[in-house]
Amino acid sequence: MTQPGERAIIELEGVSKAFAKSGGVPSFVAVEDLKLNVPEGQMLALLGKTGCGKSTIFNMIAGLTAPTSGRVLVDGMDPFGQFDAFRGKMAIVFQGDRLLPWRTAVQNVELGLEMLDRSVAERRAIAMRWLETLGLAGHAHDFPHALSGGMRQRVSIARAFAVDAKILLCDEPFSALDEMTGRALRAEFARLVKSNNKTAVFITHSIDEALAIGDRIVVLKRPAKVEIDHTFEPVQTETDKENVRNMIRTALIA
Numbered sequence: 001m002t003q004p005g006e007r008a009i010i011e012l013e014g015v016s017k018a019f020a021k022s023g024g025v026p027s028f029v030a031v032e033d034l035k036l037n038v039p040e041g042q043m044l045a046l047l048g049k050t051g052c053g054k055s056t057i058f059n060m061i062a063g064l065t066a067p068t069s070g071r072v073l074v075d076g077m078d079p080f081g082q083f084d085a086f087r088g089k090m091a092i093v094f095q096g097d098r099l100l101p102w103r104t105a106v107q108n109v110e111l112g113l114e115m116l117d118r119s120v121a122e123r124r125a126i127a128m129r130w131l132e133t134l135g136l137a138g139h140a141h142d143f144p145h146a147l148s149g150g151m152r153q154r155v156s157i158a159r160a161f162a163v164d165a166k167i168l169l170c171d172e173p174f175s176a177l178d179e180m181t182g183r184a185l186r187a188e189f190a191r192l193v194k195s196n197n198k199t200a201v202f203i204t205h206s207i208d209e210a211l212a213i214g215d216r217i218v219v220l221k222r223p224a225k226v227e228i229d230h231t232f233e234p235v236q237t238e239t240d241k242e243n244v245r246n247m248i249r250t251a252l253i254a
Contacts, residue, residue, distance in 0.1 A: 009167065009199050010038035010061060015070035017056050017224075030056040031224035034070070040166075043193055043200045045214030047207065049252060053224025054203045055171065061201060062092060062169055074167065088116050091160035093173040093189075097152040099144040105155045106131060106140040112163040123162075130158035134188070150181040157189060161196065168193065168200040174209070186213050207248050211241050219251050227251045 015034045018027035030053045038044050046054050059065045060072050063079030063086060072078065077085055091112070099108045106127045113123035131140050134154040144152055153173060160168055170189075174182035190213050193200045204210050210217045219228035228251050230244055 006039040008037040009040040009075055010036075010201065011071070011073040012036040012057070012060070012067075013071045013073075015060065015067045015072060017053075017060065017065070018068045029223045031060075031067070034224055034226070036218065036226065038199060038201060040199050041197060043190060043202065043213060043215045045210035045217045046201060046203045046220065047210040047217055047248065048205065048220035048224075049222075050205060052220045052222045054205075054220060057220075057224060058169060058171055058201070058203055062090065088112070088163050089165050090167045090169065091163055091165035093156055093160050093168065093170045095172045095175055097144070097149075097156040099152055099155055101144050104141045104143055105136060105147065105151075108144070108155055109159045109162050112159060116163060126162050127158070130162045131155070133161075133192070134158050149177055150185065153177065153185060157185070157192070161192060166198060168198050170200060170202045172203055172205070175204070175206070182209075183212070189213070207245055207252075210248075211245060217244070217248070219248055221251070 012034050015031055016029065017031040018029045020027045034057070036057075046057065048054050056065070060067055061074060061079060063074075063083045066080040072080070074086070075089065079086060079090075100111070103111070106124065109127035109130055110123045113126060118126070128137065128140060131137055134157060136151060136154055136158070139147060139151060144155070147155070156173070173189075174185050177185065186209060202213055214232070216231040217228065218226055221227045228248060230247070232240070
C-alpha cells in the first residue's frame with residue numbers, strides 16, 4: 001500500500017477480470033474487486049497458489065489484457081488502451097528466458113534497444129555494459145544453445161535492464177533454475193533493481209522467494225483477493241521474517 005506523500009506508479013482500483021466459457025457455462029472470475037497500489041521504487045512480491053489470479057494481474061499491468069471492470073493505471077496511463085506509450089518504459093522478465101536462438105547473447109540484449117531505434121554503436125555499448133554487469137562479458141558472442149540455464153536467464157535480465165525501463169514485471173523468472181543458481185540470481189536482481197531505482201512487481205508461488213526479494217509481500221487467494229499485505233521495515237531480523245513466513249503459511253492453508 002502507498003503511504004501519505006508516496007506516488008503510486010501502478011494502480012488497480014476495483015479491478016475484476018472474468019473469462020467467458022463456451023457452451024453457456026458461466027464466466028470464470030480470475031480477479032474480483034481488487035484494489036492494489038504500488039509506490040514508485042518498491043519491490044512487490046505477489047504470492048499465491050497456482051490459479052489464484054497472479055498471472056491475470058500481471059497481464060493487466062503489462063497491458064496484454066483489459067480488466068472486465070475497474071481501472072488499471074501504470075504511470076497514470078491505461079496500459080491496454082495506450083499500449084504503444086509504454087515502449088521503453090516497462091520491461092518484462094519471463095519464466096523462460098525467451099532468447100532468440102539465432103542471435104548471440106549481445107544481440108539478444110540489443111533487441112529492445114533496436115526497437116527503440118538506438119544507434120548501432122549505442123546499443124552495442126549498452127548491451128556489453130549490462131552483460132559485463134551480470135558476469136557474462138566473456139560470453140557476449142555465444143549463442144543461447146552454448147549457455148547454461150542460469151546464463152540464459154542472466155541474458156534475459158540484461159535485456160530487461162538495457163532499455164532502462166523504470167518498471168520491471170517478473171513472472172516467476174527463476175523457478176526453472178536449480179536452487180543455488182536461482183538464489184544467486186534473485187540476490188543479483190534485487191540489488192540491480194534497488195541500485196538503478198526501478199519499481200518491480202515479482203510474481204512467485206514460493207514463500208522463501210517472496211521473503212528473499214520483496215520490500216512488500218501481497219498474498220492472494222482465489223479469485224485474486226488480497227489476503228495479506230505486509231511491508232517490511234528497512235531493518236528486519238530473522239525472527240521478523242519467520243513470523244511473516246508463518247503468517248503466510250497459515251493464510252495459504254486456510
